[in-house]
Amino acid sequence: MTQTIVIAEMNSNAVHPSTAELVSAAITLGAEPTLVVPCTDAGQASGAANMGAANIIAAKSDAFAHYDASAWATALDAVVPQGTIVTGASPQSKDMAARLAARRGISVVQDAVAIDGDQITSPVYSGKAMQTVAIGGPAVVSVRSNVFSPAQGGASDVAVLDTTGDVATSVQEFMARASERLDVSEANIIISGGRGMGSPDNFSELEAIADTIGAAVGASRAAVDTWDAIPHSMQVGQTGKTVNPNLYIAVGISGAIQHLAGMRSSKYIVAINKDADAPIFQHADYGIVATWEDALPVLHSSLKGIMG
């Protein structure tokens, strides 16, 4: 059995729950995964308990205070055992996975959605095809969230290892997001608007629903390109963000191949569009042929009732 190591997915100095899914993926690849938690204080590793790992290492370094690719790869390389390494597939984790793999002179396979023995399947061509590869030795594998069921049980004791990495980049300033709203790349529910919304002002209807159900607000490229008030950071699709939420609600979005590429792997898709022939309906679990003016007020009041 290949030794497997999981690098914990971190969010605001805490172990993100999706880390238990990575442990599950690592168990599929080999036995007895070791879970390594990059942290500045060993207490931050407490959340790694009972996530199914055979043992837990808190890799403690000031270098983990904010992300610097070179420093993270150096600091992790020093404490991560040899073997196949599993990481998350957030943009930062994929970056770190590639750097760590190169540091060890091994290959990296990104965005795994299925693992069978040494064969790993990932979406390619923006999800228009699936590619299965065989890894002929140790590799670094990043794993998409919402694919593997979380592992449970296992170790709860944490061994602390100090490590270091030289931070080369320096942050001049942090710029908070203009809105307090969740980013589409972090949300489990997303409601997105397209050019069918008619005007950027009408996105307030989407925001109101988002506030009711704890969703992020996204947009199609057509909306971002047409209206300056809709920033690129909201764009879901091939030249925007690839998202994988539990629920994706597309409003006034026709479903261009560009957009589908960024959201087709969402677990459930709701489409609201006045054009019954819009391609988005072929990908929807629930499709409503209606104008947003007719559908959104009903949707909002029903959701308010359900969410209590």
Added chain:
Amino acid sequence: MPNIVVLVKQVPDTNAKIVVNGGRVDLSSVKMVMSPYDEFAVETALKHKEAAGGEVTALTVGGNGAEKILKDAKAIGVDHIVRVDAEGEMDSNALQSVLANAVAELGGEVVYCGKSAADTGAGSTGPGLAERMGWTSVSNIIGASFDGGVSVVMPSGGGNAKVSVPLPAVISCDKGDLKVRKPNVKGIMQAKRASVDVRSIEVPASTVSVVNHALPPAKPAGKSYEGGAAAAEVAQLLRDEANVL
């Protein structure tokens, strides 16, 4: 004055339909273009040159067919175009090794690339190349400025951070608010006449090999409704059937 290298890759047009034949993606009838994020990398590289001087070299790895995107880069203003002559499947380790040798041969001091290629979507090349060179790397940048050194804007925590990047470095580019320049007639004529510097670099063996390609499983037909009033039923089903609320 920096020696700037920008990595470009030929990929299927992102609007193309992808066909699988005999367990492999069949690109024989697909139009090939420069990967969209690489266009942002070329634009950023040209802006760097405009601010700091130096020269920009566009570099690709591939067969003869890959020279079209080098000409496209030449038409919008890069100084030199280089192709490493190598075809066939390469894993990340093999490709990055080839690129590291090519960048070293070219004497590059800063490398720009797209945040990921539109075919694999992996995004491994930039950070992997930087590690091999022992360089700094920043990824997914949405802006860059060149006022006394290189600063980039990139996502960080819940917002964005402005980060200064010491060179040498590999900088991988997201879209941001960048407008990509279009070629003019003079540029197109120059690109036609330009010759591609073809290099030969040894490709190490790959340990990761492609087993097969397949189309994604078809999604079963969903439920469809007419009229906005149906949104009430859909909302209830999201709770009771889909269990996502």
